[in-house]
Amino acid sequence: MAKITLATIWLDSCSGCHMSFLDIDEFLIDLAGQVEILFSPLVDTKSFPDHVDVSLVEGAVGSESDREKVLTIRDRSGILVSFGDCAVTANVPGMRNRYPVADVLARAYAENACPAAAISRDTLFFQEVPALCPQARPVHEFVPVDIFLTGCPPPPEAILYLFSELLAGRRPNMNGRTRFGA
Amino acid sequence: MNIEDLHQIARIEKSKQEGFQHQIHVCVAAGCLSCGSGQLKEALEKEIARRGLDTWCRVKGVGCLGLCTAGPLLSLETAGIFYQGVKVSDVSDILEALGGAPVERLICPVNSAFFRRQVRIVLENCGRIDPERIEEYMAESGYGGLALAVSQMSPTEVIEEVSRSGLRGRGGAGFPTGLKWTSVAKASGLTKFVICNADEGDPGAFMDRSVLESDPHRVIEGMAIAGYATGASQGYIYVRAEYPLAVKRVRLALFQAERMGVLGNNIFNTSFSFNIKVRLGAGAFVCGEETALIASIEGRMGRPRPRPPFPAEFGLWEHPTLINNVETFANVPPLIRKGGRWFAGLGTEKSKGTKVFALAGKIMNTGLIEVPMGTSLRDIVFDIGGGIPRGKEFKAVQTGGPSGGCIPGQFLDMPVDYDSLAKVGSIMGSGGMIVMDESSCMVDVARFFMEFCMSESCGKCAPCRVGTRQIYDILCRITGNLSGPDDLAMLEDLCDLMKSTSLCGLGQSAPNPVLTTLRYFRDDYLSHIHDKRCLAGACKAAREVA
Amino acid sequence: MKIHPRKNVRSDLNPSRLLTFRIDERVVSAHEDESILSVARQNGISIPTLCHLDGLSERGACRLCIVEVKGVARLLPSCVTFPRQDMEIITASERVVSYRKKILELLFTERNHVCAVCVSNGHCELQNLAVELGISHVRYPYLYPRLAVDASHSRFSVDHNRCVLCLRCVRVCDEIEGAHTWDIMGRGITSRVITDLNQPWGSSETCTGCGKCVQVCPTGALSEKGKSVAEMIKRRQFLPYLQMMRGRQDESWPK
Numbered sequence: 001m002a003k004i005t006l007a008t009i010w011l012d013s014c015s016g017c018h019m020s021f022l023d024i025d026e027f028l029i030d031l032a033g034q035v036e037i038l039f040s041p042l043v044d045t046k047s048f049p050d051h052v053d054v055s056l057v058e059g060a061v062g063s064e065s066d067r068e069k070v071l072t073i074r075d076r077s078g079i080l081v082s083f084g085d086c087a088v089t090a091n092v093p094g095m096r097n098r099y100p101v102a103d104v105l106a107r108a109y110a111e112n113a114c115p116a117a118a119i120s121r122d123t124l125f126f127q128e129v130p131a132l133c134p135q136a137r138p139v140h141e142f143v144p145v146d147i148f149l150t151g152c153p154p155p156p157e158a159i160l161y162l163f164s165e166l167l168a169g170r171r172p173n174m175n176g177r178t179r180f181g182a
Numbered sequence: 183m184n185i186e187d188l189h190q191i192a193r194i195e196k197s198k199q200e201g202f203q204h205q206i207h208v209c210v211a212a213g214c215l216s217c218g219s220g221q222l223k224e225a226l227e228k229e230i231a232r233r234g235l236d237t238w239c240r241v242k243g244v245g246c247l248g249l250c251t252a253g254p255l256l257s258l259e260t261a262g263i264f265y266q267g268v269k270v271s272d273v274s275d276i277l278e279a280l281g282g283a284p285v286e287r288l289i290c291p292v293n294s295a296f297f298r299r300q301v302r303i304v305l306e307n308c309g310r311i312d313p314e315r316i317e318e319y320m321a322e323s324g325y326g327g328l329a330l331a332v333s334q335m336s337p338t339e340v341i342e343e344v345s346r347s348g349l350r351g352r353g354g355a356g357f358p359t360g361l362k363w364t365s366v367a368k369a370s371g372l373t374k375f376v377i378c379n380a381d382e383g384d385p386g387a388f389m390d391r392s393v394l395e396s397d398p399h400r401v402i403e404g405m406a407i408a409g410y411a412t413g414a415s416q417g418y419i420y421v422r423a424e425y426p427l428a429v430k431r432v433r434l435a436l437f438q439a440e441r442m443g444v445l446g447n448n449i450f451n452t453s454f455s456f457n458i459k460v461r462l463g464a465g466a467f468v469c470g471e472e473t474a475l476i477a478s479i480e481g482r483m484g485r486p487r488p489r490p491p492f493p494a495e496f497g498l499w500e501h502p503t504l505i506n507n508v509e510t511f512a513n514v515p516p517l518i519r520k521g522g523r524w525f526a527g528l529g530t531e532k533s534k535g536t537k538v539f540a541l542a543g544k545i546m547n548t549g550l551i552e553v554p555m556g557t558s559l560r561d562i563v564f565d566i567g568g569g570i571p572r573g574k575e576f577k578a579v580q581t582g583g584p585s586g587g588c589i590p591g592q593f594l595d596m597p598v599d600y601d602s603l604a605k606v607g608s609i610m611g612s613g614g615m616i617v618m619d620e621s622s623c624m625v626d627v628a629r630f631f632m633e634f635c636m637s638e639s640c641g642k643c644a645p646c647r648v649g650t651r652q653i654y655d656i657l658c659r660i661t662g663n664l665s666g667p668d669d670l671a672m673l674e675d676l677c678d679l680m681k682s683t684s685l686c687g688l689g690q691s692a693p694n695p696v697l698t699t700l701r702y703f704r705d706d707y708l709s710h711i712h713d714k715r716c717l718a719g720a721c722k723a724a725r726e727v728a
Numbered sequence: 729m730k731i732h733p734r735k736n737v738r739s740d741l742n743p744s745r746l747l748t749f750r751i752d753e754r755v756v757s758a759h760e761d762e763s764i765l766s767v768a769r770q771n772g773i774s775i776p777t778l779c780h781l782d783g784l785s786e787r788g789a790c791r792l793c794i795v796e797v798k799g800v801a802r803l804l805p806s807c808v809t810f811p812r813q814d815m816e817i818i819t820a821s822e823r824v825v826s827y828r829k830k831i832l833e834l835l836f837t838e839r840n841h842v843c844a845v846c847v848s849n850g851h852c853e854l855q856n857l858a859v860e861l862g863i864s865h866v867r868y869p870y871l872y873p874r875l876a877v878d879a880s881h882s883r884f885s886v887d888h889n890r891c892v893l894c895l896r897c898v899r900v901c902d903e904i905e906g907a908h909t910w911d912i913m914g915r916g917i918t919s920r921v922i923t924d925l926n927q928p929w930g931s932s933e934t935c936t937g938c939g940k941c942v943q944v945c946p947t948g949a950l951s952e953k954g955k956s957v958a959e960m961i962k963r964r965q966f967l968p969y970l971q972m973m974r975g976r977q978d979e980s981w982p983k
Contacts, residue, residue: 088865089836091844097872098840135872140865148864152844175862180855181843466915483912488788488808641893641912641919643789648834651917652868672868679830682803683791 004167007039007052008083009073011066012093012136013059017084018042020153021056024160034167051076054166056083056149060090061137065130074143081162082138082145085152085180092152093136101132149174151182158182183443184451185329188320191442195321203238204280205259207309210243211395212427213388213549218270219254225270229277239280245396247309248300251548252290257309264297266290295565296547301528303536304512305552308396313431316438319399325444327515331407332452335518340411341367344514346522348534353379353470353507354582354611355687356533356600362504365494366412369502374414376405377498377505379475380421380428383467384583385634386542387614390508392550393538394421394428397512398435402458404511406445407518409456412504417458420475424465433460467584467638471686472505474640485640486686507612509538529555533599541567543616544574553598560594563617574619577718578703582611584631584638585691587698588624607698609691623720624703625710628696629657635692646689649680653696660707661721663714670711674700749815764806764817765793775819776828776857778835779894780807781944783967785903790894792828792857795819803827825861832857833866838917840872840889841947847960848948854892855947871917878923880930883953884942886921891949893919897941904970909935940966 010018018041022028038049048069055077061067074080085091096104106121113119139145149162158178165172199205208214208223226241247255252266256276265276265288272288279285302308311318319325331340345360366374378401382390394401405417421429436458439445447455461479468474469484476498478484497503513535517525526534533555539562542548546568553562563569563579570576578588581598587608589596596602600610618627636650656673659665677693677700684690700707709717744759751768758767763786768775778790788808795806798816803824806817818824835854843849875888898910898921909932913922923929942950943964951960 082865085844089842090870091842094870094872095840095842095845097870098874137870138865140867141869145865150864174864176859179843179859180841181846181849468915488805636916639916641914641916642787643791644831644835644838644893645791647893647916647919648838648871651871652834652837655869655871675830676868679827679834683794683827683831685789685791685805 003034003036004053005049005051006035006037006054006056007048007073007077008037008042008056009039009058009069010041011057011059011069011087011139012062013084013086014092015041015058017056017058017086017151017153020084020151020156021159023156025156027160031163035163048072048076051078053078054081055079056081057087057139058083059086060093061133061139061142062093063130063132067133067142070139070142079146079166080139080143081147081149082140083149084154085150087139088148088150089180090136090138094138097135097137101134104132147172147174149178150180151178152180154178155182183449185333188325188329188444188450191317192321192323195317199321201238202240203260204240206239206241206276207244207247207257207259208241209245209247209253209255209309211246211308211392212425213246213250213392214253214255215427217253219256219268222254222256222268222270222273225273226276229273233277235277235280239277242312243314244310245308245313246305246392246550248305248551249290249296249547249549251546255290255309258284259310262292264290264292294568296549296551296568299557299561299566300552301536301554302552303516303525303528304393304400304509304538305396305550306516307400308392308550311397313396313398314434316399316435316442316444319397323519324399324515325403327518328403328406328410328444329450331518332410332450332454337367337411337413340407340518343518343522344411347517347525348522348529348532349510349513349517349525350533350600351507352509352513352537352612354585354609356610359506359510362494362506363408363411365492366414366502366504369495371502373416373501374412375498375501375503376409376412376414376417377472377475377479377503378405378417378419378508378511379470379472379505380419380425380508381463381470381475382422382425382508382612383470383638384585384612384614385631386540386580386616387583387612388540389538389550389613391425391428392540393508393512394425394432398428398432399439400512400515401432401508402435402439402445404506404514405458406449406456407514408504408506408511410454412502414504415455415457417456418461418479418498419458420461420463420469420479422463422465429460429462436460466640467634468640468686468688471688474686475505476503485642486688488685509613530597530599532601537598537610537613539613539615541615541617543580544570544619544622545617546571555599556597558595558597559589562598562615563594567617570617570619574621576617577620577622578618578624578627578699580608580616580618580627580695581614582609582691582694583614584634585609585687585694586611586614587694588618588627588702589698590702592702607694607701609694621718621720623661623710623716623718624699624706625657625661626716626718626721628699629654629661631695632657632692635688639688639692643683643685643689645680646684646686646692649676649684649689650692652676653680653693657696660710661716663710663721665711670707747811747813749811749813749817751817752819758811760810760812762811764795764804764809764811767811768806768817768819773819774860775806776860777807778853778857778892778946779896781896781900781964781967783904783964783971784896784899784944787895787899790892791831794824794827796821796824829861829863832861832863833868835892836863836866837868837870838873839875839891840870842889845957846890846948847951847955847957848890848962849958851958851961852948853946875920878929879953880928881932881935881937881953882930883937884929884939884950885953886923886929886950887948888920889949890947891921892947893921894946895921896944896946897921897950900940900944900967904967905936905938905940907934907936907938910941 256265349359350356474484474486493503632654641647788805793806794803796818879885901910902908
């Protein structure tokens with residue numbers, strides 16, 4: 001049986017969903033025999049491959065760079081999975097959406113930073129990292145999503161079920177296996 | 183007060199009026215007052231007194247003369263002359279021309295279609311009597327219907343007469359009035375109420391205001407007749423506080439009616455007693471919905487509740503309650519005086535009588551008109567309304583306010599009645615008619631009405647509270663050329679949701695302007711979505727892109 | 729032949745008439761003054777609700793309990809609709825379920841429901857409804873309103889970001905506790921529950937601190953202080969008991 005090719009990525013998120021993925025423990029070994037990971041924070045690849053069968057997208061779309069990535073991923077993926085609450089609802093990254101970006105940055109890097117590391121509010125701009133969009137928004141507001149895997153993070157059992165169904169060539173029905181905030 | 187007294191007052195008033203050779207009627211309804219008819223009336227009175235003409239010439243403030251666009255209006259009753267756009271400086275010319283050739287430059291053609299094609303039942307006294315004098319109303323057989331009802335008819339006979347007339351509620355939905363009255367009459371309970379819904383809130387509608395300002399006694403009489411027919415002894419007029427002139431005139435009329443004894447205890451020496459109080463609305467559109475209106479009168483928050491139970495059995499303070507609109511009540515007195523059969527002779531098979539419309543928007547003759555049911559839209563817009571100004575093309579007419587729809591040119595020859603309007607996705611509504619020309623973008627029109635519904639949604643039920651906001655956001659995206667590919671589908675989906683699941687009429691009908699514009703003016707939407715261009719050139723963002 | 733339904737009926741024996749009708753093809757028996765919702769639940773047929781709570785007056789406002797009635801074009805809220813003899817009710821037709829999902833999704837977009845950081849995570853009626861109705865994501869754009877948290881009360885706090893405006897708090901405070909500390913202000917999308925005349929909860933002179941509002945709140949909008957994520961479990965068993973003991977079963981005031 002040919003292996004299915006897999007890509008995973010984290011955008012505006014905490015990487016917790018990937019940790020939950022690792023929490024499927026010994027089943028990772030089974031999975032390794034059936035899945036080939038072409039692109040992931042877990043492997044050392046720099047550019048997104050031309051085609052993968054399945055992409056797991058963790059995190060909300062919070063910057064212009066996230067948006068470009070998600071468009072590329074949609075373009076080059078067979079099945080796109082919104083992986084975890086941040087991707088599905090914008091979740092915690094979305095909590096900043098109520099405030100202007102400048103205020104959010106100032107709160108994080110000026111007001112709440114320890115005095116030594118604090119930057120004055122006026123000089124707060126970052127050229128080295130992609131600029132934040134005004135709001136962090138769910139992935140499906142930008143591209144069509146095939147499977148929604150909710151949970152913060154999604155339970156390992158749900159992730160395992162997702163893979164077992166995909167490997168069996170079925171479209172998994174996640175209903176009842178996970179929920180918002182699970 | 184007995185019936186002889188009523189006739190006596192009418193006779194005295196008539197002969198008093200006949201004593202004057204000339205009667206100058208100055209419109210003192212809100213429209214003309216706002217362009218200075220108050221000062222005009224004062225100037226006329228002063229000049230007449232100065233010239234010593236006051237024995238044979240009289241100035242009288244009257245209600246709406248109809249052609250609001252040409253105000254201030256003035257009519258010479260005996261000569262049948264209308265003057266338009268009259269200024270204080272025209273006063274001496276007008277007085278000098280009395281009895282001779284009229285002042286050419288001020289003449290308003292009374293034989294034009296605007297006046298010729300109207301049939302006035304509700305508005306028959308508007309512009310003819312002084313709304314602040316009950317005697318003038320009585321001189322026009324006012325309170326004759328009430329006298330007839332209480333002294334010669336049983337309550338059942340009154341209801342039968344109303345049923346026979348085929349009168350349907352003029353507030354919008356067109357529920358048969360006779361049926362409603364029967365329900366309240368049949369409801370058990372010693373205490374019942376009659377409520378007049380004067381919470382006219384549709385943008386561009388001013389029928390109820392004009393009737394209350396121009397002929398308040400007629401509404402009072404209609405309510406008293408309804409009270410007699412249904413067994414109620416207390417009435418409420420729920421009028422919006424934004425109509426201060428209407429409120430003032432209604433209060434004055436109530437005071438006069440009580441003093442004359444046509445309201446109060448033992449009306450016309452019978453055992454029937456009826457009183458009316460005024461309640462002011464605090465500016466919430468949803469209070470036009472009957473259950474929200476009742477809550478508001480009770481002193482609670484103006485929020486609707488699920489029906490059934492209907493107010494007819496469970497209304498104001500849990501008592502059976504009859505709620506009708508201003509215009510419905512205004513139709514009742516002549517209907518009782520002249521008989522239901524006479525009324526049923528007017529209009530179409532299922533929509534009887536006449537309907538008052540407030541013409542507004544891109545139309546020559548902005549104003550108040552009354553036409554028989556079944557008059558075609560084309561006649562109303564192009565004949566009576568005088569067509570579209572500046573040679574522009576007709577695009578649509580919006581009826582029924584935020585609950586109605588936009589009707590395109592292809593339906594211009596449609597008769598205007600409850601059923602035809604419903605068939606094309608609109609409603610009769612209370613009678614507002616906003617005409618739009620080619621320079622109107624229908625997406626923008628839909629956005630305007632949805633913004634109205636969003637800010638007027640009471641927030642009780644989820645589909646309306648959040649649905650109006652989501653629809654409004656989508657329409658903003660479309661007019662701003664920022665829409666995505668799924669927006670149109672989502673728009674239709676949300677409209678369907680709101681229509682099917684909202685609690686009250688506001689939410690259920692709020693999508694109508696969107697749905698009708700989607701149906702008849704889809705190109706306006708598609709151009710915005712695909713070409714990022716406003717077809718009508720009306721939307722600002724669209725122009726900037728183009 | 730004329731039928732006088734209420735004549736010759738001993739009112740002490742039959743204060744309300746009994747009738748039979750169908751819910752989802754099942755024949756059920758009920759008093760004429762029992763709501764369709766309550767009859768359905770007695771028979772183990774679940775209908776989702778949010779504003780309804782046994783022991784409080786009905787509002788008919790969340791619209792999740794809508795059902796189809798054969799022969800009636802409109803969908804009717806089962807919490808305030810009463811059965812009639814031989815009525816046929818369908819509680820979960822495709823049409824009804826799809827509307828329920830959409831309404832719930834709209835509720836999710838309305839405020840900032842971030843389950844992951846919510847005290848009621850795992851014990852939330854809104855969350856449970858999403859599971860029950862199989863909502864995997866929300867199709868409408870989130871509105872992300874900017875709303876306040878009032879933590880001025882010594883024992884409780886209110887987070888408007890999680891409020892679904894079911895007004896259970898308003899009703900329990902008014903109808904059961906009798907304090908009427910809670911009410912609602914604004915209208916439409918700007919509606920918001922308030923304490924007293926929009927004063928901080930902590931400074932309320934009417935609040936008795938009974939905590940009933942907290943217990944009836946379906947989400948984490950009202951919570952006890954000191955509870956962390958997923959620790960707030962609501963106990964509302966007291967309600968029907970209190971209502972019964974106070975003889976307010978006949979509460980029929982439509983809210």
